[in-house]
Amino acid sequence: MPLNPADDRLASQLPEGVLRPVEDRYLDEPRGRYLGQGGLVAAPRSVEEVAAVVRACAAARVAIVPRGGGTGLVGGSVMPEGPAPLILSLERMARIRDVRPDEDVLVAEAGMTLAAVQDAARAAGRMFPLALASQGTAQLGGVLGANAGGTAVLRWGNARALCLGIEAVLPDGSILRDLKRLRKDNTGYDLRDLLIGAEGTLGIITAASLRMAPVPAGLATAMLAVPGPAEALALLALAQGRFAGCVTAFELISGVGLDFLAEVLPAIRQPLPGAPWSVLLELSLPQGLAPDAALEGLLEEAMAAGLVTDGALARSGAQAAEFWSLREHLPEANRRIGSVSSHDISLPLSEIPRFLDDAGAMLAAMGDMRINCFGHLGDGNLHYNVFPARGRRREDYDDRRAAIQEAVHQMVVDRAGSFSAEHGVGRLKTADLARWGDPARLAAMRAIKAALDPLGIMNPGAVLA
Missing domain, CATH: 3.30.70.2190 (Alpha-Beta Plaits)
Incomplete structure (x- = not known):
């Protein structure tokens, strides 16, 4: 499929071979809630090419949607509405830049899958302890952008806790070169932690220095x-x-x-x-x-x-x-059964038994439903999912779906919990964040967004509506 004249003008500002037509695989997301759109896909091969893409988009006022492995569950990597964005994929930036077993540090580019990072650590006689069900597909940039959790957070923490430094391209096209290997660095604001978990709304993470760990006996x-x-x-x-x-x-x-x-x-x-x-x-x-x-x-x-x-x-x-x-x-079993309402929540540990009792009683009063609660109890993160009663269909609950979600999230917030434990906000939970987020925190987030991305081109519509 040839590029149109407007695309040709953008291509002329970028290194040869960076732009390509959009394929369907860049527009979907696992739960099928959103169908994305895109004008072109940019697949840069270096941080300098990423910077060139961002500068060209800033000059043309074109939105950028970062795309990793496409495994996110809150719509953060697809933009279903508005002018067609440029989709920025780092799949060609998938190299190990440095491995230092004596320091327990590995430097990897953002397009590497999490499984490939684990393999590289294993080859060095170490391990990278972050583990996800989607690790064969999820890319490091998306994992850091969402501050992903997984099954080992109890021992090792979220992605943020395993990252020592990052390289990133900011919304003006400047390159933040902060691939430090330090455990201590008190030199002002921590931009690494600001960009991790920002879901691509403040910049594009292109590489990271990661903590490895000894393999247990x-x-x-x-x-x-x-x-x-x-x-x-x-x-x-x-x-x-x-x-x-x-x-x-x-x-x-x-x-x-x-x-x-x-x-x-x-x-x-x-x-x-x-x-x-x-x-x-x-x-x-x-x-x-x-x-x-x-x-x-x-x-x-x-x-x-x-x-x-x-x-x-x-x-x-x-x-x-x-x-x-x-x-x-x-x-997978949940997907095949078909949920009425799914919730990625976290609670203080001591609140969990009471919450499960109270939420179960509340939902029983709303109708005949089944609850499948499972998850990372050690760190307080539960996947609290509501399903139709046996013999009924999820469509039978369409008139109650919004009320169920609101009631569950309200009970979580009332117990000093979070309605988004490890999947992020994306586009799915922007209204929840606006409703239940702390006003001072939201104001600070909006001020940071306006300061770093005054044109509003970085993943618009994600996190902050």
């Missing part, structure tokens, strides 16, 4: 049945007390989630079928601590305290992978 993995969320939290406290700093993952799974798997993905093996609630626990163990002995001691103490009613311990890497496969297929 052993991993211990178990699936444990618990009476309820309160007991799960008590089990978390027990595990952290026994293995300080070694609890890598602590995932909560509801019995409804297991029912969904049995219904639509029966090939997924369930070690504890029928458990009303269960926990997937992973420990990263130091040298000298045997996985079996560690888990058996914890399980014995937890069962004596009434915190665990049954358990399955992974005796091999293959069994551990089976347990994780169950957890990772929960979103």
